[in-house]
Amino acid sequence: MxxxxxxxxxxxxxxxxxxxxxxxxxxxxxxxxxxxxxxxxxxAAAVQGPGKVDVTLTVNGKQHKLSIEPRTTLLDALRDQLNLTGCKDDYDTTSCSGSDTVIIDGKAVYASTRLAIEVQGQKIQTVESLRDGDKIDEVIAGFVKHDAMQCGFCTPGFVMATRAFLNQKPKATLEEIQSGLGGNICRCGTYKGITACALEIAKKGGA
Amino acid sequence: MRPFEYVSPTTEAEAVDALNDHDGQTMVLAGGTDLISLLQRDAVQTQRVVDIKKIDTLKTIEQVDDGVLIGATVTLDEALESPLLAGHDSIAQVIDGHRAIQIQSSGTLVGDLCQMPQCWYFRNGFGVLGRKDGESLAELGDNRYHAVFGNAGPAKFVCASRFAPSMVAWGAKVRVIGPGPEDEQFVPLEYFFVTPRLESQGVNVLKPGQLVTHIWLPKAADTKSAAYEVLESKGLDRPQAAAAVCLQTDGDFVRDARIVMGHVAPTPWIAHEAARALVGQRLDEDMAGRIGDLAVSKATPLTMNEYKVAMARAAVKRSLLRAVGKLDDALV
Incomplete structure (x- = not known):
């Protein structure tokens, strides 16, 4: 010893x-x-923190200057600093049900697995970006049409995962959808609706 | 989460330098899929997080003379798309098995090898040995997901890495640098993992101030490989048992074999005896089952995890059949 x-x-x-x-x-x-x-x-590379440091995040096309500690996760920055509460904190549920999914540079990412300080300069998209006035994204419309939500907690994250997945694989098959969206599945009864929604959009070319 | 410093070096030398401060009480951040939740749960503590994602030399998959070098920040989806890994079937199968685009786009192969055990005693702050008041919680408590091999000592957890079985079967090595500025070594992956007898020994050979920069894999050539993970649910899940194989074959006959089980022991568990027994044999369903029996014949399950032995057997059998394209027939 x-x-x-x-x-x-x-x-x-x-x-x-x-x-x-x-x-x-x-x-x-x-x-x-x-x-x-x-x-x-x-x-040596510059050391930042552990106290508050200036962090600039590009969220939904807008730049935000924040003063936060390096330990602040992207999820906490979005929810607590920018009031973008669409992404949910599923830490207490201890299962990664994907309700904190955002899109960073085109890829679906769990916002709780990123520090805010590391994603500076990257394009962050939250579920709030999928609505522009009265215009809503196809995925949201599809979720409504196919009754693809139960309690709704995971829905924004599921919408974002579906959006990112369809951007990457616009013509996905049912099998690909089921395996690709596995990162959001926990125990809900509405997956049938969600996969039906994704499949319908995929058949139209993913837009 | 406790406060920590953040450093984002742009070269390997800077990374080693940054990791050596605070007497080495520092941690490497790549994809963050494991580290951030460990810090959030206070299962590990650190003075500083060193983010290696801005280091250019770690971002690529490159061909080298005798194989392929995979950088430490290469993500699962990047690896899946790389033509250089097109012949390494077992690795693609494990990437596919992750089933979550969020993990595939953030998680890295090196990060997978370095991830900490999923053992719930560890994740709830009782250390990798899961001890409280001198007693082993894993031994006395709920050990349904714990080790069925290599569990005679105080360590009962299972190695969390999902790529370790396939990469050990391939004979992979990891490039480790630090703690000195010039220190560099290639460690065979098979010797990278550690079954700790003391809490301070950790789960792999990395010492403070060191990091894994690359995985070296041999060229696929004519090696047949496959992996099989036994998963519990349809969504994001961790295997209860897994196996990976690399075979050299001559028609239906096996010339050489490597069989490695995963999630059954604190380290990837190599089935030497079973692999030897397969050499020179015709590989069919019956033989695959017998090799599976042999691979698990010396298992020592704990109080609640005997079921894992049957799963490990099935994983060995099915990965063997999958390697020679006979799995679909066998499952019908």
Missing amino acids: REHEQQRNGPGGFNRRDFLKGSGAVVAATAIATAEQEAQAQK
């Missing part, structure tokens, strides 16, 4: 940098430390 602890250099371990920091009284050592730190500062 001792050997292992030494190997891992964990808390309480000893390394050269700590030694140098602790020996400030020795002039020569301080000089070395300063030179080393300068060289490091030039080489």
Whole structure:
């Protein structure tokens, strides 16, 4: 065990940098430390946080400047900072039912598996973008038509996953739809409606 | 989630440098499909998250002299589309098996190999050994998803990686860099995973300040490969047992075989004896079943997971048949 602890250099371990920091009284050592730190500062990538940092997100075509900690997930930033509450927090359900699905640069992504700080510069699309005044996306219309929702909690995420899936595979077959949307399936009774909706749109070419 | 620093290096050297600060109490972020939820649950703690997605050398799948190098930020869907992996059937089958476009577009192959156990004791903060007050929760409690091999020591979890069985069968290696700026090694994947006896030993050989940058796979050539995962539900799910095989065949006869089971032990579980028994034999349904029997003959199930032994047997049988294109006939 001792050997292992030494190997891992964990808390309480000893390394050269700590030694140098602790020996400030020795002039020569301080000089070395300063030179080393300068060289490091030039080489190293910038450290951000753990306090609040400026983050710019491009959501539904608009840029938003936020001041958030690096630990803030994209889901929390969207819901708590930008009030885009279409994507749902399914953390408490402990199963990834996909209700937090958003589209980033064209791909379906669970918003709770991304930090807001990492998706700067990428195009983020939430379910709110699928409505433009009275005009609604085909997928939303299809969900209504095929009665594809039960309690509705997962519906926005399911709509986004369906949208992203049909963008990628506009002419998908039933089998492809069923396996492609597996990331949203948990235990609901409305999957028949959802797959019917996706299939109808796919037969029209996915638009 | 506890606060942490965020660093986004653009080179491998910067990444190693960033990982070495805070005495190595740092973590690598790629797709985030595992790490973010671990941090959210406080199952792991870190001073700093090092996001490797801006490092160009990790983004590609490249042909090298003797095989293929897959970078650490290559996602599952990118791997599925790569012509360089077109002959590695078992890997495509596991990607397909993920069934969630969200995981396929974010999750990375290297991240899969490095993911932490799904063991519910670990995920709820009792460590990979799942111990409380000196007792093993996994041994005494609900162990229905735990190990049926390699579980004599304190570790009862199963290796969570879904690509490990197929990649070990292929003889993959991982390129590990750090903790020193010049340190680089290629570790055979078979020796990458660890069955810890102490909590501090972790689940793989990576030490603080190290990261996996690439997976090396041999060229597919004429090797036949297949994987079979036994899944519980139709949606996003994790296998209860799995197997992957790589075969060299001569007509109906097997010249060489590698059989690796997954989700049955703290590491990918290589069925050496069963593979040896298959060499020189004609591979049909009957033989595949007998090899499956042999592969699980030394299983040591815990109190609630004996059912997994039958699943592992079926996974071995079906992956063998799948490799030689006989699975569909057998299932009818």
